[in-house]
Amino acid sequence: MVARFTSLKLSLSIARVHLFSKPKQTIIAMLGVTFGIGMFIALIGLMTGLNDFTEEITMTSSPDIHIYHDITEKRVSILEAVNPQGINVVHHQKPKNETAKLRGAARMVEVLRQDARIYGVAPMITSQVFYNYGPAQLNGQIQGVEILEEDKLFDLKAKMKDGRLEDLLAFHEGIIMGSGLARKLNIKKGDRVVITTPQGFTRTLKVVGIFQIGIGAVDNVRSYANMSMVQTILQQDKSYITDINIKLKDRHTSKTVAKELQTKFVYKAEDWETANATFLTGVTIRNIITYAVSFTLLVVAGFGIYNILNMTIYNKMKDIAILKAMGFAGMDVRSIFMIQSLVIGLLGGLLGLLVGFTLSSLIAQAPFDGGDVISLDHFPVNFKLKYYITGIVFGVSTTAIAGYMPSRKAAKIDPIEILRGQ
Amino acid sequence: MNPVLHAKNITKYFYDPEKFQVLKNIELKVERGQFLSLVGKSGCGKSTLMYVLSTMDTDYEGELQIANELLTGKSQNALAKFRNRHIGFVFQFHYLLPEFTVLQNVMIPALKLGELTTAEIEHRAMEKLGLLGVAEHARKKTNKLSGGQQQRVAIARALINNPDILMGDEPTGNLDSHNSGIVFEIFRELTTVHKQTIIAVTHDEEFARRTDRVVEMSDGQIITS
Numbered sequence: 165m166v167a168r169f170t171s172l173k174l175s176l177s178i179a180r181v182h183l184f185s186k187p188k189q190t191i192i193a194m195l196g197v198t199f200g201i202g203m204f205i206a207l208i209g210l211m212t213g214l215n216d217f218t219e220e221i222t223m224t225s226s227p228d229i230h231i232y233h234d235i236t237e238k239r240v241s242i243l244e245a246v247n248p249q250g251i252n253v254v255h256h257q258k259p260k261n262e263t264a265k266l267r268g269a270a271r272m273v274e275v276l277r278q279d280a281r282i283y284g285v286a287p288m289i290t291s292q293v294f295y296n297y298g299p300a301q302l303n304g305q306i307q308g309v310e311i312l313e314e315d316k317l318f319d320l321k322a323k324m325k326d327g328r329l330e331d332l333l334a335f336h337e338g339i340i341m342g343s344g345l346a347r348k349l350n351i352k353k354g355d356r357v358v359i360t361t362p363q364g365f366t367r368t369l370k371v372v373g374i375f376q377i378g379i380g381a382v383d384n385v386r387s388y389a390n391m392s393m394v395q396t397i398l399q400q401d402k403s404y405i406t407d408i409n410i411k412l413k414d415r416h417t418s419k420t421v422a423k424e425l426q427t428k429f430v431y432k433a434e435d436w437e438t439a440n441a442t443f444l445t446g447v448t449i450r451n452i453i454t455y456a457v458s459f460t461l462l463v464v465a466g467f468g469i470y471n472i473l474n475m476t477i478y479n480k481m482k483d484i485a486i487l488k489a490m491g492f493a494g495m496d497v498r499s500i501f502m503i504q505s506l507v508i509g510l511l512g513g514l515l516g517l518l519v520g521f522t523l524s525s526l527i528a529q530a531p532f533d534g535g536d537v538i539s540l541d542h543f544p545v546n547f548k549l550k551y552y553i554t555g556i557v558f559g560v561s562t563t564a565i566a567g568y569m570p571s572r573k574a575a576k577i578d579p580i581e582i583l584r585g586q
Numbered sequence: 587m588n589p590v591l592h593a594k595n596i597t598k599y600f601y602d603p604e605k606f607q608v609l610k611n612i613e614l615k616v617e618r619g620q621f622l623s624l625v626g627k628s629g630c631g632k633s634t635l636m637y638v639l640s641t642m643d644t645d646y647e648g649e650l651q652i653a654n655e656l657l658t659g660k661s662q663n664a665l666a667k668f669r670n671r672h673i674g675f676v677f678q679f680h681y682l683l684p685e686f687t688v689l690q691n692v693m694i695p696a697l698k699l700g701e702l703t704t705a706e707i708e709h710r711a712m713e714k715l716g717l718l719g720v721a722e723h724a725r726k727k728t729n730k731l732s733g734g735q736q737q738r739v740a741i742a743r744a745l746i747n748n749p750d751i752l753m754g755d756e757p758t759g760n761l762d763s764h765n766s767g768i769v770f771e772i773f774r775e776l777t778t779v780h781k782q783t784i785i786a787v788t789h790d791e792e793f794a795r796r797t798d799r800v801v802e803m804s805d806g807q808i809i810t811s
Contacts, residue, residue, distance in 0.1 A: 170700035178683075178694075185685040486681040489642060490695045490743075491670020493663040580637050583677055583755070 171496055179503035182476065190508065193472045196465035197512030198519055201559045204458035205520020208551045210527055211454045213544035215447045221378045222440045224318050227286075227409035228418045230439060231425060233266055234432035235259045264290075269405035272429055276410060281421060284411040286313040289394045289404060295387075296358040296366075297349040304345055304385040306359060308394025311340075317411045320375060320388075326353045327373025336390060338372035344384030346374050359397060367397045378540075462558060465512075466566035469505055473570040477501060484574055485582035494575035501574050505567020506560065513559035517552050588654055589615040590750050590783050596638055596648035598631075608634050609646065610806040616751070619781040621773060623794040626803035633755060635803065636787045640673060640753050641665045653750045670699050674744030674752045676786075678759040680736040682728040682743070688715070689724040692743045699747055707746075714742040718772060734765030741772060745782075752776070754786035758793055770796065 183190045241254040266272065269287055276285045289308035294301050307314075311332045315321055321329055325343055332338045339359075341351065351357060353371055360366045369389060376383050389397075395404050410425075412418055418435035426433040437444060477484070484497055528545040596612040599605055608631045616622055626632045637643040639650065641657050644665070649658045653672055657665065674695075682691045692711040696702060702710070715721040718738040723731055728739065737757070744752055757773075758766035770793055776782035777798070786797070794800050801811040 171698060174694070174697045181685045482679075482681055483683050486675075486677075486683075487694075488666065489640070489669065489675050491666050491668075491698055493666040495663070496666075496698070580642050583642075583675075583681070584633055584637070 172499060175496055175499040176503055179500050179507065182480070182500070183504055183507060186476070189472055189476075193469050193508045194512035194515065196468040197462075197509055197559050197563060198516040200458070200461035200465040200562075201513050201516025201555045202519030202523060203461050204454075204555050204558065205517060205551060206523035206527060207454045207458060208555075209520070209524040209545045209547060210543060211450045212548070212551065213528075213546040215450060216546060217540070217544040218443055219447065222443050223415070223436065224323070225377050225379050225382045226436050226439050227317060228412045228415045228436050229410040229422045229425065229433055230436075231266065231272070231408040231410070231429065231431050231433045232290075232406060233262070233264050235262050235264065264406040265400075265403075266405050266408065266431055269408065270403065272408060273405075276408070276425075281412055281414070281417065282410055283413045284313065284316040286310065286317050286409045286411075287391075287405045287407070288314070288409065289391060289398065289400075289406045291394065291398055291406075292362055293397075294360040295345065295349055296360060297351055297355070300349055302345065302348055304387065306339075306387050306389055306394060306397075308391040309388050310391055311388060314388065314409075317409055318377075323375045323377050325374045325376050327371075329373065331372040332388065332390060335370065335372050336393060337367075337369050338389070339369040340373040340375055340388040341371050342383040342386045343374050343376035344380055345387065346371070348384070361397055363399070365397055365399060367393075369393070458558070462562045465559075466562045469508055469563050469566040470570060473501055473505055473567055474573075476504070477570050477574045480574075481577060481582055484577050485579035488577065488579040489583060497577070498571045498575035501571035502564070502567055505563045505571070509560045509563025509567075510556075512563070513556045516559060517555055520552075520555065521547070590618045590620075590653060591616040591639065591785070592649075592651040593635075593639060594649040594651070596635070596646055596650070598634060598638060598643075598646040608806050609638070612648070612806075612808060614639075614801065614808065614811070616783060616785060618750075618783055619777055621777040621784045621798040622786070622801060623797040623799070624785060624787045624801050624803065625789065625791075625794045628789070630803045631806040632787050632803045636753060636755055636785065639785065640675070641669055670695060671747060672750045674747070674749040676737070676741050676744050676752065676754040676757040678756040680728070680733075680740040682736060682739060684727070684729055686728070687725055688720065688728055688731065688739050691728060691739060692746055695743060696746045711742070711746060714745050715739070717745075718742045734761055734768060737761060737765065737769060738772070741769070745776075750783060752782055752784045754784065754788075756788060757786055758788065758790055766790065766793065 236259055239260065241252065241257055243252045243254055273285050273287050276282055286309060291306055293304055293306045295304050311320070311329050315329055327340065329340070332340055339357065341357070346352070349357065351371055353374060355371050356368050357371060358366055358368050392402070395402060398404065412421060415436065419437060422433040422435035487497060524545045524547060527543050530543055532540055532543045591614070593612055593614040596609055597607065598609040600608050612635060624632045624636060634643070638646050641650070644662070649656065651657065655668070657668065660668070683694070689708065689711055692714060693707050696707040696710065697704070712721060712724060715724055718741055720735050720738045720742065723735060728736060731739065758769050761769060773784055773786070777784055788794055799811070802809050
């Protein structure tokens, strides 16, 4: 054990001498790794930063589970109902004339509130409407909500740009409007706006606040109003509820819970992953690109190390031969060169983390205009420790693989061929 | 007394470019403290025999015993360990590691052996360098020394672990007559004063004639010993 240790120490000091005797070569090999890891950190920081940002705003704009009456859902045709055993073909089955109303919504809300997995339940009414302000007419959506329940789910208080949520409670004929919509209509807090429903009813509401969630798809079309107000506009009774939004304690269980609720209540229960499939595909693709680019960079760095070690070994054939004659085993020779590549990998990698951190910090300060789609003024960059650990592990293992092959070759050198009198 | 080296019925073939018997039933016993030179024409197999005796070449038939240990059939790692402890090498070229100082070069085999502390090894290395008259160059890089001095450092390195046998492959082959003379005198002194066994392959007749025993080879066989 002691002999083994001293052997390793000896290999280490020989490796050190080799590294220091050709500093330029060592530094170039190191910079290859540094560049690879630095870019990996910067890329992954930016990409996951963007991913987290989109996931966060997606979460704030869509509930974990959304229960609604999907009138386009395939239903059993009359033919199938009377002739269940037969082969039935029904072409172009049209949706039944049904209202979007959830039957027994109040009861459902009560049941849901008993569920231990559920953090919050917000029933609401959604309807397409036209917003009229002077001659301007815009297509949009109005949601009749219990605003405080809604706040519990989506943290609306933090999203208010003007006015307060409570103003909606105080003012029955109030409306809180999305910032994009307000801008298009040129409306400010305190202005009045005329709402027209698809059924042709109109009502004038007063804008008591303006919110901005950060996604154009929401901010440009949505407004919140009191539930009873919207029921009135739509000429519906107090039990008219079209949607129930649910927030879970653990949103990663939403898929299973949604499935369970759908069978329980018969109405469509959609989880956030399904609702935001396009966003999530973007996340996956960004991850693939990041890892592919970083992997390529590191492989290139690996080839650099492979080359340099190969050259070193070629130049040191005689030294290796004499070491083996003097009693160095293949393993000792291999460790001399493995240590060199690991040192290059580790130092280059650590430097790479530093470069990556610096680059990330610079990117995080760069101004970026998300435009109407998402409200961003700087790039969101991630500084999570786990990516730095991944980076260094990735870098060191690449250099270990790149160093292994030349090192093994060095270990196999036959001393006789070199030492025999030339 | 047991011989320090005993080669029994050593036979070896080369296969490239065609099968060729390079060593034929070699029998050799070397006594402790003997200064032996191995001579013969080019291609007679003397170097090949020495590399078999050195344990570096394991591709042979027969048996090899050094210091009462049977070495035939041992693993490469075991043989490397054995060489480290029991055999010192001097070659035609010095093969000193250029990035290290003279002292470090001499110390490496002992550090590898790991039986002594670094301070003890350094002390012993200085002793060996003193014995060979190059102690004052201990802190220099090896390429700052002359050819004769480098070869003396190589001998000091070969002696650092007090090996049972010092093996030389043309140890004076790359030296002028003055330096050859010095190296020979060192070998002479090592055998007479320190009872060091030496086996040296040479084609220097003057060198061979002055050794204790001359083993002459021809066509893979020992013809006089």
